[in-house]
Amino acid sequence: MKISKRIVFMGTPETSKIYLQTLLDNNYNIVGVYSQPSRKSGRGMEGRDSPVSSLAKRNSLPLFNPENFKSHIEIEKFKNLKADLGIVMGYGNILPSTILNECNLGFINIHLSLLPKWRGAAPIEYAIINGEKETGVTIFKLNNKLDAGLILGVKKCTISIHENKDDIMSKVNNIGKNLLIDILPRYISNELNLFPQIENNVSYAPKIKKIDTKINFSETAIKVYNKIRAFAPLPGAWFNFNGERIKILSCKIIDKKGKASTIISDDFIIACDDNSIKPLTIQREGKRVMKVEDFLLGFRFSKEDKIY
Incomplete structure (x- = not known):
């Protein structure tokens, strides 16, 4: 039975695809998918869809690939979806207040660190570089500050000295998709107590150059x-x-x-x-x-x- 709440998913890379697939497997009602536009790559420099775009097409989901949300047309397209909730994982576009305020349940973000540690684009890399012994997944409510919203849920995992980025990515995505499916019904039904991040513990993981x-x-x-x-x-x-x-x-x-x-x-x-x-x-x-x-x-x- 498909869950009735109307959900928009926003994501781009391979790791984001895992979460969209998890939502589909659990019969959530995905009324729209947003992903970065296709990029030219390979020897022929042909346009290539993102992994999330490809998955959306295979499942005949409404797909949107705007460069940004600066135009009135793109904002209207989003409003027409009449989404109750937005779920974001590795999208890569900044969401303006006009979009964030459009869903009555707001937007939630899946972040691969134990927030407020390692806010930003490369949390796993920075955790390993800095010799962290544990990491995890945080699901939080988006606001206008970088990865700073109220927390819905957190799940930890260890980092072994022998594990590389791929190993940790696989581990955190496995616990992340389970965490999402565990907390999402309670969030939708307003049975979840959200809690703030401890600002004294903030660290940042900017995009890797x-x-x-x-x-x-x-x-x-x-x-x-x-x-x-x-x-x-x-x-x-x-x-x-x-x-x-x-x-x-x-x-x-x-x-x-x-x-x-x-x-x-x-x-x-x-x-x-x-x-x-x-x-x-x-x-x-x-x-x-x-x-x-x-x-x-x-x-x-x-x-x-x-x-x-």
Whole structure:
């Protein structure tokens, strides 16, 4: 039986698709889907739908791909949906007050951190970079401030020292979709007590730039290790060697000292500020991901070579 409340879903990347599919699987009444416009990608630079747009099309859901909500026409399109509730996960567009105030149940957002920690676009990456031992999912009510609204529910999970971004993403999305389905009926029926975020505990996770993924081997080995985990497998943490950009997708810490940012062994151990790291999987520019042993078969270097 389809749940009667009219819901608009807003999301764009692959991880957002998980939550739209969960709503469909649980018979929620999705009257509209908003996602970023198609972007040109690939060798042919052809327009490619976002994962959420593709899912909406496969399920014959009304789909909207505005660049923004600055035009009166786009606002009217939204109003015509007569939505009771908006659910947002990784949409990528700012929602003006005219949209936020249109639904009688407001908008709720699914955020992959334990708010108010790591508000912003890259919470999982920042949690791993900073050596956090736990993270989770927070579902909160949207307002005009960045990730600052009243909280509907929170679910925690651990971060293992051996897990990378993909591992954590999979874990938090699994608990996130269950949390959404657990709290949504109670929110709709006004049986949920919302609570404020503790502003003293705020930290921010801004959008990742290319330079943020560059490895600095002058930092401690654990910091280098965490950065590599945080960007694996995509976009990949990288360094420059002889003009080539090389990504390290996994590594281990080695109790071996040397001059920071220097190759100190024939099996490609790289010295950091205190100890060293040994890459385990590597990707050269334009090449496939490979084990370090295969990488070394076709890679020329000398001990004491500097890495930048």
